Amino acid sequence: MNNNWMMKAVPTAIVLALTSGQAIAHSPSLASPASKQTTAYAVEDKPLAPRDLVKELAADNAAQASVRHLEGTTITLTFSKISLSQGAVLEVSSPSRSEAHRYTSQELAAIFKRYGFFNAVAINGDTAIVRVVYPQGATPGKGDSAILAGYAVSLPPKIHSEMDFSHRRSVSCLKNSHPELYQLSDAIGMLVTKKFNGGTGWLLGTGNAVITNHHVVGGKPEEKVGLIPGQSMWFNYQTKECEPKSDPAATLTEIIKIKLDRLLATSATGMLHDWSLLRLDPLEYREAAIKPIFGGLALSARHPINERVSLIGHGLYKHDRFHPLPDPVQREKRAMLVDYKGKDCTINRSSDFGPDNYASNCESAGGNSGSPLFSMLDDKVVGMNARLGEDRGSEGIRGDYILSQVQNMVIEPETAVMGTGHVKKDYRDFAAFTSPQTFSFKASKLSFSPLVEGRKFTHKSEYSLLKSVAQDNLGKEVPVIFRLAQQNACGVSNLEKTCSKSGPTTLSIWIDPQENAASVPQGNSVVSWLPIAVKSNGKLIANQMLHYQYSQYQPQKSPFNQKHTVVKKTLKSTGENALVKLIETDNFRSGITAVRPGEGPLAETPIDNIFQDGDYAGMTPLVAEVVNQKTGKKFVLNLRAGLINSCTVVVSARGNWTPMNSSACKKARPGVNNFTSGSVYALRQDNTHLPSGRYTGLLPLMVRQWDTRATQPVELALDYLVK
Structure with missing residues (x-):
């Protein structure tokens, strides 16, 4: 196997892995000073060598960093300075994006003017992902900066009391x-x-x-x-x-x-x-x-x-x-x-x-x-x-x-309000071209109703419309129109129709870009909530709380600019299954992330977000917008990404894009020539929805080596034929 990485790397410090008071940093400038771990308190402050994320832009519109503390149960990022151009946002999320929190440049400016520092909302788990995102086509201003100075981590407790707390x-x-x-x-x-x-x-x-x-x-x-x-x-x-x-x-x-x-x-x-x-x-x-x-x-x-x-x-x-x-x-x-x-x-x-x-x-x-x-x-x-x-x-x-x-500052402080509870929460990323997001309910005979006061469904023949109000990049409130449909034993319908037959129900939610072009123009993104009450036979079974981000960008346009050394690859299919190899290295800790929300994972892939079927099980899902060259109509092309290395080849031919642990892998395969090979696959079984014709598109990706902190932008041209 080739001992060099498959492409010329652009080194940049992207990820810090931290454990019990010391940083495992592969760049000396990023190592945090060792600190004595206390056994009495579970929250510890961890300073980092200040790093300006704006200077680490991996693409025109996004820079990403990850902070991890082994055994941590929450991570709270601290910034000593943030100054962003209008329209830019700071986003902090979990790796799986089960939770994400966004802050506009105006919001951050007001906080720094008053306090001189900023702590983001705590992220559950041992890893927090932070991104600085600019509107598509925009570049940072001369004075822009986002300096990550440290974090606070909560750890499992070390002292347990023998006192009785059973009461x-x-x-x-x-x-x-x-x-x-x-x-x-x-x-x-x-x-x-x-x-x-x-x-x-x-x-x-x-x-x-x-x-x-x-x-x-x-x-x-x-x-x-x-x-x-x-x-x-x-x-x-x-x-x-x-x-x-x-x-x-x-x-x-x-x-x-x-x-x-x-x-x-x-x-x-x-x-x-x-x-x-x-x-x-x-x-x-x-x-x-x-x-x-x-x-x-x-x-x-x-x-x-x-x-x-x-x-x-x-x-x-x-x-x-x-x-x-x-x-x-x-x-x-x-x-x-x-x-x-x-x-x-x-x-x-x-x-x-x-x-x-x-x-x-x-x-x-x-x-x-x-x-x-x-x-x-x-x-x-x-x-x-x-x-x-x-x-x-x-x-x-x-x-x-x-x-x-x-009593003069609160509305009816002597009056209680009974909430309905029954929370079911999801976070989803929407883009203009993405497929509907689905939510499954085992119960039958369902009915749906908006939970925001004054909101009502507008029912069309095959779907219903529901308005949400979101915050855009500039901090303004803008309307977002969602489409919703249900599929059950009676078929696909809007949310007004009821089905008397027993069986599970799938709720589909999606966004039509044309209906939202005025409020969410190209290059913009919005965040908000969409709460819906779900009842079965009139009894509440769930308040489905959808926390969402909707991004409007041009999928056919590359986010990389001329200053980046971009590797260009082509995935071409003549009607059969096809693949293109992106990684060829002896480094086990290599992986891939999407660059834009809606196209794939923006961080390491969580284990539960992989395909489970057939010979191509265990792979990471990616999607891209493609255009039918004859009709000009736009469709979604479903792709899979997977790794083969000297560990996974023993158990399975492929694995997802989660980086491997090199020490564990070498222990599993002593004396074997170590290698990692990574590819993107286009499978006919995933794209049966496409009519006959030739489809073209572009998928920007970022290949990473997690121990050397090297990154490489990749433009993957798509040329897919359906006979």
Whole structure:
């Protein structure tokens, strides 16, 4: 095998792999200083040698970097400077793009003007992908920069307490015993501030208002209005069942992360009056239907003494309360109805901190700051936890006092809203040419309804239309029109028609570029939510929350410019299966990513995102727009990408594009000439939808070597014949 890479590499530091306080960096300038790992706290700050992502643009419109910390459970990226031209955006996501968060240049400019730094929303898992994206055809301005300075990582806890915490039950345990309180608890979320530190917050009343402790989010009394950089509220963070026997992390529900927008008011008076009033991002709050799905709590004007109460929040579980360990696996929502002695939780006296405070035997822990204290008589909030108390008890701010402070700033603070729950969340990338995104439901006789207030379906003969409002590259709100159809035992139809036959249903959602050309022009992209209630025989089975990005670009135009050394390849088929080889190397850690959303994975391919069928199983899916040369009509060509190397050849002829681990591979095949060969395949079985004719197109790709950090742009010309 050729010991050289298949093409001249353009070296650039793209990926950092990090573990337990030290960086495994293949460029000395990128190595972070070693830091002593603590065993008492699970959040650690990791500085990095500053790197300007704008200077690492791999194409005209996108630069990408990856930060990984082995065993990390969340990654929060920190930027010391961001200055981007109008229309450029910063995007932080997980490798599989199961979650992605985007920030416009205007939003970032306002944050840096006020704070001088920026922390992105924490990404679950051990890897965060960050991209700087410019509109198609645009180039960075002279002063543009995006300097990644470090990250914070939350790690599995190292200290476990021998104290008994069996009285702190998963909130799912309330489903049968206290159904109304369980439903109201949907309004409680985990606040993630600065790193993974934070506490608990809860939606109040019938509008966009969140209450928590001042010490959770900070702020000064004179700062009645202020942006909150990179802070978020995590809804639906709980186990699916009561006290799961398996690892709680494996039974968590689908978390909904919504950005916090502003600090509206705060007491900022230390322990005496420890409260703050916040607002969620208005567009996300509205378009994700947060109030209809998660509801809101009601403050009580009463202050009950020796009356049963319960404390619900995101406190730490099974750890020494004096050594808080903010590990996300340990922060799922829990309820305390009794203390550690088995006695009912009550407000048993006034606090020594003053008449506006209370003391309770109900236990709290790190992360319970801001947790609501409910009356068990009427399920209204009678207090908010603020600190630890005597004998494993807690203390906090009286609910009637908080009501007196916020009642003129909150819509109906004494009125509760019951959310509907039943969240099913997905993130999807849409492009102008991509095939419909599908969602499967096992139940039959389904009906669908929009969850955003005032939205209705417009039904056509074979599909329905639904409007969403999204944020574009400039930070403006623009309409996006979706098409939706259902396929069941009765066939394909719009969402108005019902099917009396039993059987599963597939919901298809797609975007017609012509219907959105005015609001999302070429070179632009938008992000938002599309929530839909799904019922079977009139009973709610899921609130399908689709978090989406829609990108409008010219698929036939290359994103690379003349300053890049671009390798050009051609994949040509004369009607049969065809392939083109892109990688020929002795390096095991070679892989490929797409350059533009909608065409394929933008990072390492997750194992569950591969083909499973036949001789070509285990391969990565790619798609490209192609044009019928006779009719001029546009279609989608489905492709597969796969690796063959001296490891996978033993078990399977091909593998997906996930980079191999070289040490494990050599151990599996000692004494074998090591090699990696990578190809893109066009298979007839994947493209039976194409009519007869010749199709041409272009697919830009980025080939990477993960240990040398070398990258190589590739333009793959497509010439596909259907006889």
